[in-house]
Amino acid sequence: MAALPNTPPGGVAVTRGIPDTAWSHNERDDAYVGEIVRLSARRRIIIDRGGSQYIVQKMFDETSHGAVWRGVSYHASRDSLIRRCVTSQRLSTAAATEIITALPELARRYVVQIDQPSN
Numbered sequence: 001m002a003a004l005p006n007t008p009p010g011g012v013a014v015t016r017g018i019p020d021t022a023w024s025h026n027e028r029d030d031a032y033v034g035e036i037v038r039l040s041a042r043r044r045i046i047i048d049r050g051g052s053q054y055i056v057q058k059m060f061d062e063t064s065h066g067a068v069w070r071g072v073s074y075h076a077s078r079d080s081l082i083r084r085c086v087t088s089q090r091l092s093t094a095a096a097t098e099i100i101t102a103l104p105e106l107a108r109r110y111v112v113q114i115d116q117p118s119n
Contacts, residue, residue: 025049027057028068036110037099039090044069045081045100051111054081054103056090078103 023033027046034047042059046069053076057069075081082100084090091097104110 027055028070030059030067030069032069036103037096039085039096040092043090047107047110048074051108052076053107054078054110056081056084076107078105078107 022031024031025033027034027049032046034049036045036047036054038044039056044057044059046055046057047053048055053074055071055075056073058072059067060070061067073084075084078100081103082091085100091100104113
């Protein structure tokens with residue numbers, strides 16, 4: 001079982017070299033603190049700010065300020081998230097599959113597991 005990313009969540013984002021001071025609490029931002037895994041350059045999975053659901057997001061280049069992330073599916077459970085990722089063929093890497101299958105069954109338990117306060 002894979003170790004889950006922590007402080008801040010989103011080990012993928014941490015390895016991209018974003019300084020701690022640059023983390024955002026806005027789900028639409030590229031440096032969102034709740035990112036769990038980046039599935040591709042334009043797809044990622046996050047935990048919502050309230051810590052109650054996993055969100056699959058897609059990057060859209062639709063604003064005058066640049067790209068933003070928008071939710072395309074919302075999941076309270078890991079099994080629902082896995083079904084969505086499998087049916088849409090988003091589990092393209094073994095590392096992403098390992099991280100997703102290591103998530104707690106319920107999204108609200110993710111916040112407890114990584115020891116982050118929920119809203």
